Amino acid sequence: xxxxxxxxxxxxxxxxxxxxxxxxxxxxxxxxxxxxxxxxxxxxxxxxxxxxxxxxxxxxxxxxxxxxxxxxxxxxxxxxxxxxxxxxxxxxxxxxxxxxxxxxxxxxxxxxxxxxxxxxxxxxxxxxxxxxxxxxxxxxxxxxxxxxxxxxxxxxxxxxxxxxxxxxxxxxxxxxxxxxxxxxxxxxxxxxxxxxxxxxxxxxxxxxxxxxxxxxxxxxxxxxxxxxxxxxxxxxxxxxxxxxxxxxxxxxxxxxxxxxxxxx
Numbered sequence: 075x076x077x078x079x080x081x082x083x084x085x086x087x088x089x090x091x092x093x094x095x096x097x098x099x100x101x102x103x104x105x106x107x108x109x110x111x112x113x114x115x116x117x118x119x120x121x122x123x124x125x126x127x128x129x130x131x132x133x134x135x136x137x138x139x140x141x142x143x144x145x146x147x148x149x150x151x152x153x154x155x156x157x158x159x160x161x162x163x164x165x166x167x168x169x170x171x172x173x174x175x176x177x178x179x180x181x182x183x184x185x186x187x188x189x190x191x192x193x194x195x196x197x198x199x200x201x202x203x204x205x206x207x208x209x210x211x212x213x214x215x216x217x218x219x220x221x222x223x224x225x226x227x228x229x230x231x232x233x234x235x236x237x238x239x240x241x242x243x244x245x246x247x248x249x250x251x252x253x254x255x256x257x258x259x260x261x262x263x264x265x266x267x268x269x270x271x272x273x274x275x276x277x278x279x280x281x282x283x284x285x286x287x288x289x290x291x292x293x294x295x296x297x298x299x300x301x302x303x304x305x306x307x308x309x310x311x312x313x314x315x316x317x318x319x320x321x322x323x324x325x326x327x328x329x330x331x332x333x334x335x336x337x338x
Contacts, residue, residue, distance in 0.1 A: 077205055080126045084201060085194045087122045091115055092190035096182050105170065105181045106163035108189055113149030115190070117142050119197040123204045130204045133212060138203050138277055141223050145230075145270055152234050165306070196271070196294050199278035199287040206281035215280040223273030229255060229266025229330075237263070250317040258330040260321060264303045265328055268295040299328055 075083070092108070092115070099105050120142040124135055157163075162170070166185065173180045236254040240246050255262035271291040278284035297303060304327055311318045324333045 075126055077201075080123060080205065081194075081198075081201060083126055084119050084122050084197065088115060088119060088190045088194050089187070091118055092186040092193075093182075096186040099181070099186075100178055103170075104162045105166040105185050106157065108185055109163070110150050110154045110157065112189065112193070113146035113153075115146070115193045116197055116200070117146035119193065120146075120200045120204075123201045127201075127204045129207045131207055131210045134216065134277065134280065135204045137212075137216070137220070138200055138274065141220075141270075141277075142200060142274070145223070145227060148227075148231060149267075152231075152238075156238070164310070192293075192297075196290045198290050199271075199274045199284070202284050202287050203274070203278040203281060206284075208282070209280065213280040215276050215284075219273040219276030219279070221273070222276060223270050226266040226269030226271070226273055229262045229269065230264075231266070233262030233266060248315065250315055250321045252321060252325070255330075257325070257333060259326050259328060260308075261298075261304050261328055262330070264298040265330065268298050268328075271295070304328060 091111070095108055095111050099107050120139050124139045127135065161167070166181075169181070169184065170177045173184075233255045236256065237251055240251045240253075259265050268291070271294045275284075275287060275291040278287050299305070308318070308322075308327075312322075324335075
């Protein structure tokens, strides 16, 4: 199969995947379930590319498939457990209200198909890294990618675990998490997510033309910082948590750094 054929096969698999999730969301009246399947969707794409690229370097193929599967399935499981028994996320609930009786079909394009297309574009490093047969050895870029992935995965997984424990304590209701990784960045999970994707890019950088996929981790980082991540979440947190303004003044939004001292 040519590169284009494999890419289109990946797109087809993703479209079928998000369509099934959309159909499940209709009787549940909960478009927010799409968030659960965001991470596993990349694992699906990596798996399709793995079996569609027999000429690729097997060790690199196994490496990137394993990293994406661990990252994606952990994220899906975390969001799934967090959302059990909860109503539809306020973002989708607001869109449902504005969409009226046509929301059932509007949601397919606005939520599910849009996320599917974004998933396909962002996943390009996963295809490029697996498609090329050369170099048939792991390069320094592969090892840099592994290192970035480990850092990113730890920030994301540990940050999520720390926040889950914090929220589980009733005495912390209405308070702001400012310990652990959250002492150094207001969003260690988003920083970790972005860092993991730069890790995938560096693995793709090991092969010819891998540098062309730089737009993919850049897009993921932009989404996390400016669109669906930091900006959107903090817009709501500023309204619901009085302590959050002070947290913003002392702690970096995204990239980790030591807390700033408050002006006297």
